[in-house]
Amino acid sequence: MEIGQHISQRYNEELEDIRNQVLKMGGLVESQAEQAVKALLESDFELAKAVANGDEAVNQMEVDIDEECTRVIARRQPTASDLRLVVAVVKVITDLERIGDEAEKIARYSKKLAKKQNITRMHSELSHMSQLVLTMLHDSLDAFARLDADGAVRILGKDQQVNVELDNLSRLLITFMMEDPRHIKSALRVSWCARSLERIADHAQNICEYVIYLVKGKDVRHTSLEHIRSKYFPYDIEDGEE
Amino acid sequence: MEIGQHISQRYNEELEDIRNQVLKMGGLVESQAEQAVKALLESDFELAKAVANGDEAVNQMEVDIDEECTRVIARRQPTASDLRLVVAVVKVITDLERIGDEAEKIARYSKKLAKKQNITRMHSELSHMSQLVLTMLHDSLDAFARLDADGAVRILGKDQQVNVELDNLSRLLITFMMEDPRHIKSALRVSWCARSLERIADHAQNICEYVIYLVKGKDVRHTSLEHIRSKYFPYDIEDGEE
Numbered sequence: 001m002e003i004g005q006h007i008s009q010r011y012n013e014e015l016e017d018i019r020n021q022v023l024k025m026g027g028l029v030e031s032q033a034e035q036a037v038k039a040l041l042e043s044d045f046e047l048a049k050a051v052a053n054g055d056e057a058v059n060q061m062e063v064d065i066d067e068e069c070t071r072v073i074a075r076r077q078p079t080a081s082d083l084r085l086v087v088a089v090v091k092v093i094t095d096l097e098r099i100g101d102e103a104e105k106i107a108r109y110s111k112k113l114a115k116k117q118n119i120t121r122m123h124s125e126l127s128h129m130s131q132l133v134l135t136m137l138h139d140s141l142d143a144f145a146r147l148d149a150d151g152a153v154r155i156l157g158k159d160q161q162v163n164v165e166l167d168n169l170s171r172l173l174i175t176f177m178m179e180d181p182r183h184i185k186s187a188l189r190v191s192w193c194a195r196s197l198e199r200i201a202d203h204a205q206n207i208c209e210y211v212i213y214l215v216k217g218k219d220v221r222h223t224s225l226e227h228i229r230s231k232y233f234p235y236d237i238e239d240g241e242e
Numbered sequence: 243m244e245i246g247q248h249i250s251q252r253y254n255e256e257l258e259d260i261r262n263q264v265l266k267m268g269g270l271v272e273s274q275a276e277q278a279v280k281a282l283l284e285s286d287f288e289l290a291k292a293v294a295n296g297d298e299a300v301n302q303m304e305v306d307i308d309e310e311c312t313r314v315i316a317r318r319q320p321t322a323s324d325l326r327l328v329v330a331v332v333k334v335i336t337d338l339e340r341i342g343d344e345a346e347k348i349a350r351y352s353k354k355l356a357k358k359q360n361i362t363r364m365h366s367e368l369s370h371m372s373q374l375v376l377t378m379l380h381d382s383l384d385a386f387a388r389l390d391a392d393g394a395v396r397i398l399g400k401d402q403q404v405n406v407e408l409d410n411l412s413r414l415l416i417t418f419m420m421e422d423p424r425h426i427k428s429a430l431r432v433s434w435c436a437r438s439l440e441r442i443a444d445h446a447q448n449i450c451e452y453v454i455y456l457v458k459g460k461d462v463r464h465t466s467l468e469h470i471r472s473k474y475f476p477y478d479i480e481d482g483e484e
Contacts, residue, residue, distance in 0.1 A: 056464070059464035060464070062463070062464075063461050063464060066329075066461065067461065069329075070325060070326075070329055073315060073320075073325060073329075074321050074322075077319040078315075079316050080316075083312060083316055084312075087308075087311075087312055087315075087332065090329065090332060090333070091332070091336065094333065094336055170430070174426050174430065177419060177423065177426050178426060181419065181423065184419050184420055184426075185416055188412070188416065188433060191430060191433075192433075192437065195434065219305050219308065219309065221301070221304070221305060222301035222302070222304075222305065
């Protein structure tokens with residue numbers, strides 16, 4: 001799939017510009033998620049504070065890109081793959097903005113957790129889960145940047161692993177709270193951070209689904225992974241480095 | 243604002259049809275949220291089970307309405323308020339679908355909680371918060387149905403009350419867990435239900451913002467409530483029955 005096959009050079013530029021803005025927004029959101037996780041894992045109060053206050057740029061980008069998309073629809077009346085691009089962008093930026101929200105939430109809890117010394121025991125589980133989620137996010141943005149449906153479909157289904165991690169962490173948290181009730185408040189906050197991570201994974205999956213829609217022209221939301229793979233990817237897709 | 247001022251009768255019908263489908267989807271989602279809350283508060287295992295499995299119809303509606311919107315953009319090349327309607331619908335149904343997801347989550351936790359007898363003490367707090375959230379959802383759908391920007395702006399800001407309720411409930415949960423560690427697991431599940439309720443309130447707010455965008459043509463996301471009120475609603479808006 002290629003963007004910008006129009007006789008109007010200006011129209012090509014507009015579409016390309018929208019895509020670039022989404023990539024920029026994605027980069028910003030990814031960095032916020034990374035920083036929020038870093039603040040959480042390293043109990044870095046100052047970093048947490050910075051991330052908790054840094055959501056506005058992302059919000060503004062969402063509004064701007066939305067406006068630009070509406071303008072292009074009204075002015076250029078896009079069809080076929082151009083229209084899919086614009087519709088996918090409108091959806092993707094909603095997910096990006098919400099990933100930004102979740103990063104902000106993690107940062108807010110991290111601020112409170114940074115002053116407690118008793119969460120170190122949960123670090124290894126949390127760090128494992130975070131790594132998984134941040135990789136999913138990175139790969140989904142990468143799939144969007146390269147309009148890579150194969151890359152996108154490889155990411156679908158990874159939320160199952162995230163759910164397993166979340167279950168493990170929840171069990172650990174319960175043990176931890178039972179051992180010493182003074183840990184309850186912190187553990188509850190850690191559990192909310194974990195749920196925010198789970199949401200980020202959900203949003204990353206949504207982005208992948210829009211990439212597939214964009215490239216293949218098929219809406220694969222709410223469709224089983226087996227069905228998607230056999231119907232739209234009848235060839236073998238390597239499973240990456242795993 | 244009126245829909246259907248076109249010479250093409252078919253086009254008018256298409257726009258009206260999209261709007262009706264959204265209202266239908268909204269009705270279904272609202273009923274799922276209500277049922278999920280009922281299952282939670284009444285420890286009704288069977289009802290919880292039914293809600294936990296009833297998400298598919300909502301998902302299918304989202305896909306269908308999305309397709310219909312893309313088709314209308316491609317075929318009718320809507321402009322001005324018609325374009326805003328279509329764009330708002332594309333956004334609103336994403337929120338509706340996610341409210342359906344949250345209802346499903348509440349139902350899933352309710353299934354597990356239904357077998358525990360120890361959550362009754364949290365009922366009054368939970369029922370208060372649920373009522374607030376369900377009313378917000380109902381009123382936001384109502385504002386969308388009647389394209390009522392005044393109604394929508396009245397709902398904005400109510401998430402602050404939901405946050406207060408959430409804080410109260412969290413404090414209660416912590417006390418509850420401290421008193422008896424055997425309550426920890428259930429209390430954790432209740433806290434997750436509460437967070438799902440909080441999200442439903444967030445999504446209801448989003449819907450209100452789209453209603454304002456639709457009617458006033460202004461994107462009011464990420465704008466302070468004071469600013470919205472003074473700029474776009476310079477007249478007095480009654481605060482309802484409160």
